Structure formats: C-alpha cells, structure tokens
Amino acid sequence: MVKLSIGIIGGSIAGCAAAVALGRAGHDVQVFERSAGRLESRGVGITIPSTVIDSLKEKQLIDDDFPCFETEQLSYHVQDSASPEYGRSPYVMQPETRFKQFNWSDLWRALRSRVPxxxxxxxxxCIEIRNNDDYSEVVFSDNSSQRFDLVIFADGYRSMARQLLFPSQPLNYAGYVAWRGVLEERYLTTSEPLEKGTALVWRREGQSIFYFVPSPKGGVGVGERWVNWVVYMPVDKEQWSHYLSDQSDHDQVASLPPGLMSNAAEEALKQRVTAELPDYYARIINSSEHTFMQPIYDVCLPDYRQQRVCLIGDAATLARPHAGSGVMKGVDNALSLAEMLAQTDDIEAALDEWSSQQADTAQQSYLLSRKLGQAFVQDVPDIASFSEEQIINWLYESVA
Ligand SMILES: Cc1cc2nc3c(=O)[nH]c(=O)nc-3n(C[C@H](O)[C@H](O)[C@H](O)COP(=O)(O)OP(=O)(O)OC[C@H]3O[C@@H](n4cnc5c(N)ncnc54)[C@H](O)[C@@H]3O)c2cc1C
Structure with missing residues (x-):
C-alpha cells in the first residue's frame, strides 16, 4: 500500500468516518471543516438498520454502549372520529430488517472523538479546487492553500466539488419538505403508543413519523427519552419564502434550522396537523418548540472521483431519506475507500474500482428512495380505507 497525504473537506459524519478509516490504514490525513466549534446541535433522530450499528461497533467506530433503541414494530395510524385520541391502527408490521434509532449528534461525537x-x-x-492527475490542491477562504495526493470532499448536500466537477448533475428538489422537531418524554400524556417502536401516521398529504431517541445527554431510561418526529408534506418552490423568517436566505430552498422558520408559518402548520392527525400525535407536534424544516432533494453521481478528487456521503449521492440510507452510505463510502487503497499500490486502479462500486450501490438506494418518496408523500393512497392486506400489497408494489 502506498501511503498518501489526504485532505478531507467536511468534518461531519462522512468526513470523520473517512478520517478514522484512512488514518488507521496509515495515511496522513487532515480534515477541514467550515463550521466553527462542534457540530452536535445539528441533527436529531436517525434510523439505520441494526446490522449497520453492529458493524460500526465491530469496526470500533462507536462504543459498545452506544445509546440507541431497536424498533420492534412499525404501527400504522390514521385519523378516526370514533377514536380521536390515538386514531385507528389498520396495520402493525414486524419488520424483517430491524432498525436502530439514535441521535445524529451521538454518532458524530463518536466518530469525531476518534479523529486525532x-x-x-x-x-x-474550502473555496477552490485545483485538480490534477497526480495531486490536488485546495484553497481556503483565508487564501492559504494545501496540496494533497488525494482530496476527499465530504461537504454535504450542497457540495462545492459536485457543483464544480459535475456541473451537469444539479440537485433536484423533490417538491416536498420534512418538517421536524423533538419533544422531551416528560411532556407526553403517556409513552405507551411509542413503547414498541415507530408510529407511522398517515395523511393523504404525506407520512408522519414518531419514535423515541435517547436524550442529547445519552439518556435511554423511561422518562429520559425524547420523541423525534418528522412530517413530510409537499411545498411548491414558489411557496418557500412563506416559511422563512426575515433572517433567512430567500433566494434558495435551503434547510431551515431552529429559529429560521417564521413564527406565523410554524403556527399555521401546527393548526394544520391538529386538524389532520389523531390528537395524541398532534399534541406532540404542538408541544414542540424550535421546529425546523429540511427540503428534500436528490442527486446521484455517475462517478465518485475525478482525477485526485473523490466525493463521499451526501456530496456524492443524496437519496431521499425514506430508506434510512444516508448515514450508512457516507460511512460505507469511507470504509470501502480505505479498504480499496489498502489492496494495491496502483492508486488509479483502486480509485476507479472504488468509484464504480460506489456509484452502482448508490444508484440502487437513490431509485428506491424515489419510489418510497412517491408512495409515502407524493401519491399517498387513502390508507384509512385500506384493509391490512391492501396495505401489504401497496407496500410491495411501492418498492417493486
Ligand atoms: C429529513 C431527513 C431525515 C433523515 N433521516 C435519516 C435517517 O433516518 N437515517 C439516515 O441514515 N440518514 C438520514 N438522513 C440523511 C443523513 O442525515 C445524511 O445523509 C448525513 O448526515 C450526511 O452526512 P455527510 O457527512 O455526507 O454530510 P453533512 O452532514 O451535510 O456534512 C457536510 C459537512 O461539510 C462541511 N462543509 C460544507 N462545505 C464546506 C467547505 N466548502 N469547506 C469545508 N467544510 C465544508 C459542512 O459544514 C458539514 O459539516 C436524513 C436526512 C434528512 C434531510
């Protein structure tokens, strides 16, 4: 194996995973993150297959006592006038693939703590890339620059590397957003409906998801947990400015962190869900403060490298979040790059092989997540009128 100098742009999930994997493999790695300070406050609940958590533990990327919960079941709920508090549950699914739910910030902290x-x-x-056949140079906003054998862009969904190196691959706005929030368990009237796993609550305008995550301090005991919720709903690009506060960038559809959604828009959304969801779930949303909004985009690159630049994580492929593959994809890109480089001294061959493998895998989750987005948000049938059998058939058809 040739020892490389590697610059990583972006110090979030994918960037830290790459730094750990490539550093352990013996490369000389440096990470450059645009934000000042720690990134803990960024994320909320994340769901990924339990096997991924097991493999992260095996690879010592997270500790054995990493705080998370396993979903035993996915219960469907619809509004029902005979049962206004909880609605009706036409289907309860015991998924073959088990999922774990945790806090984004716990994963970031675990990975970050392993980066020297x-x-x-x-x-x-980073503001500029000078890419060559056998090295790449990055320029920073203070006009300093550094040259590396390889530069990895883990700079997220609005990646500058993707925009510069793959200008024919723009982000596609899916036409809907995820409105999100969290609520401490102590504010619930009862925890029972969420005890066994995830509640999927259906409106014709999109799915809503409710599940427990550990508290930001790692609290996993009853009473210490937080409820994470997501409401998907269509929003035309033209309507976007309606949701923004005065401090927001009105020119583009970008994530609205807590505080950047206008109070009036948040109140209007709360009234809407009060009318459309069973009372228990509407109350969770109404009691949540500092809610935020993420527009859903997608893009899938045909190549993960160009000369001495590689892209990983959301920078390379952004799949709609319904398949729960985002975090896993970034970590996988990073681990497999380290493994591929370890197998040969032929860096070009290793990068080509790695790139084509990543692009193939990404294409599958990209297409699946589009189908799920169509079924779960853009073209939701009247689940309330479905029998259990019809729901199962519809689910199979949605992923076929
Ligand atoms: C509504 C929603 C729900 C989701 N739910 C799930 C889920 O349940 N399960 C799951 O697996 N995934 C989920 N995801 C996706 C997941 O959050 C992302 O895939 C993952 O966080 C991406 O990590 P990343 O490191 O690639 O990018 P990011 O976390 O976006 O990090 C990019 C980093 O690069 C830095 N950066 C950007 N530009 C520069 C620059 N020029 N110079 C230096 N630094 C720079 C940024 O500051 C940032 O820290 C969800 C996403 C959404 C929107």
Missing part, C-alpha cells in the same frame, strides 16, 4: 485532535481543523472553508 491535530488532524481536525475547524473554521476552514
């Missing part, structure tokens, strides 16, 4: 302090530089914004 002297390899991670925050407040470093």
């Amino acid at each position: 302090e002297n390899s991670y530089f925050d407040s470093q914004c």
Whole structure:
C-alpha cells in the first residue's frame, strides 16, 4: 500500500468516518471543516438498520454502549372520529430488517472523538479546487492553500466539488419538505403508543413519523427519552419564502434550522396537523418548540472521483431519506475507500474500482428512495380505507 497525504473537506459524519478509516490504514490525513466549534446541535433522530450499528461497533467506530433503541414494530395510524385520541391502527408490521434509532449528534461525537485532535481543523472553508492527475490542491477562504495526493470532499448536500466537477448533475428538489422537531418524554400524556417502536401516521398529504431517541445527554431510561418526529408534506418552490423568517436566505430552498422558520408559518402548520392527525400525535407536534424544516432533494453521481478528487456521503449521492440510507452510505463510502487503497499500490486502479462500486450501490438506494418518496408523500393512497392486506400489497408494489 502506498501511503498518501489526504485532505478531507467536511468534518461531519462522512468526513470523520473517512478520517478514522484512512488514518488507521496509515495515511496522513487532515480534515477541514467550515463550521466553527462542534457540530452536535445539528441533527436529531436517525434510523439505520441494526446490522449497520453492529458493524460500526465491530469496526470500533462507536462504543459498545452506544445509546440507541431497536424498533420492534412499525404501527400504522390514521385519523378516526370514533377514536380521536390515538386514531385507528389498520396495520402493525414486524419488520424483517430491524432498525436502530439514535441521535445524529451521538454518532458524530463518536466518530469525531476518534479523529486525532491535530488532524481536525475547524473554521476552514474550502473555496477552490485545483485538480490534477497526480495531486490536488485546495484553497481556503483565508487564501492559504494545501496540496494533497488525494482530496476527499465530504461537504454535504450542497457540495462545492459536485457543483464544480459535475456541473451537469444539479440537485433536484423533490417538491416536498420534512418538517421536524423533538419533544422531551416528560411532556407526553403517556409513552405507551411509542413503547414498541415507530408510529407511522398517515395523511393523504404525506407520512408522519414518531419514535423515541435517547436524550442529547445519552439518556435511554423511561422518562429520559425524547420523541423525534418528522412530517413530510409537499411545498411548491414558489411557496418557500412563506416559511422563512426575515433572517433567512430567500433566494434558495435551503434547510431551515431552529429559529429560521417564521413564527406565523410554524403556527399555521401546527393548526394544520391538529386538524389532520389523531390528537395524541398532534399534541406532540404542538408541544414542540424550535421546529425546523429540511427540503428534500436528490442527486446521484455517475462517478465518485475525478482525477485526485473523490466525493463521499451526501456530496456524492443524496437519496431521499425514506430508506434510512444516508448515514450508512457516507460511512460505507469511507470504509470501502480505505479498504480499496489498502489492496494495491496502483492508486488509479483502486480509485476507479472504488468509484464504480460506489456509484452502482448508490444508484440502487437513490431509485428506491424515489419510489418510497412517491408512495409515502407524493401519491399517498387513502390508507384509512385500506384493509391490512391492501396495505401489504401497496407496500410491495411501492418498492417493486
Ligand atoms: C429529513 C431527513 C431525515 C433523515 N433521516 C435519516 C435517517 O433516518 N437515517 C439516515 O441514515 N440518514 C438520514 N438522513 C440523511 C443523513 O442525515 C445524511 O445523509 C448525513 O448526515 C450526511 O452526512 P455527510 O457527512 O455526507 O454530510 P453533512 O452532514 O451535510 O456534512 C457536510 C459537512 O461539510 C462541511 N462543509 C460544507 N462545505 C464546506 C467547505 N466548502 N469547506 C469545508 N467544510 C465544508 C459542512 O459544514 C458539514 O459539516 C436524513 C436526512 C434528512 C434531510
């Protein structure tokens, strides 16, 4: 194996995973993150297959006592005038694939703590790439520059590397958003409906999801947990400015972190779900403060490399979140790159092989997540009128 100098742009999930994997493999790695300070406050609940958590533990990327919950069941709920509090549950699914639910910030902290302090530089914004056949140079906003054998862009869904190197692959706005929030368990009237797993609550305008995650301090005991919720709903691009507060960037559809959605828009949404969801679930949303909104985009690159630049995580492929594959994809890209480089001294061959494998896998989850987005948000049938058998058939057809 040839030892490489590697610059990583972006110090979030994919960037830290790459730094750990490539650093352990013996490469000389440096991470450059645009944000100042720690990224803990960014994410909320994440769902990924339990096997992925097991493999992260096996690879010592997270500790054995990593705080998370396993979903035993997915219960469907619809509004019902005979049962206004909880609605009716036409289907309860025991999924073959088990999922674990956790806090985004716990995963980031676990990965970040494994990156040596002297390899991670925050407040470093990359503004330019000079890409060549056998090295790549990155320029930062303070006009300093550094040359590396390989530069990995893990710079997220609005990746500058994707825009510069793959201009024919723009982000596609899916036409809907995820409105999200969290509520401490102590504010629930009862925890029982969420005890066994995830509640999927259906409106014709899109699915809503409710599940427990550990508290930001890692609390997993009854009473300490937080409820994570997501409401998907269509929003035309033209209507976007209606949701923004005065401090927001009105020119593009971008994520609205807590505080950037206008109070009036948040109140209007709360009234809407009160009318459309069973009372228990509407109350969770109405009691949540500092809600936020993420527009759903997708894009899938045909190649994960160009000369001495590689892209990983959301920078390379952004799949709609319904398949729960986002975090796994970024970590997989990183681990497989380290493995591929370890197998040969022929860097070009290793990068080509890695790139084509990543693109093939990404294409599958990209297409699946589009189908799920269509079924779960854009073209939701009247689940309330479905029998259990009809729901099962509809689910099979949705992923076929
Ligand atoms: C509504 C919603 C629900 C989701 N649910 C799930 C789920 O349940 N399960 C799941 O697996 N995934 C889920 N995801 C997806 C998951 O959150 C992402 O796939 C994952 O966080 C992406 O990680 P990343 O490291 O690739 O990018 P990011 O986390 O976006 O990190 C990119 C980093 O690069 C930095 N950066 C950007 N530009 C520069 C620059 N020029 N210079 C230096 N640094 C820069 C940024 O500051 C940032 O820290 C969900 C996403 C959404 C929107």
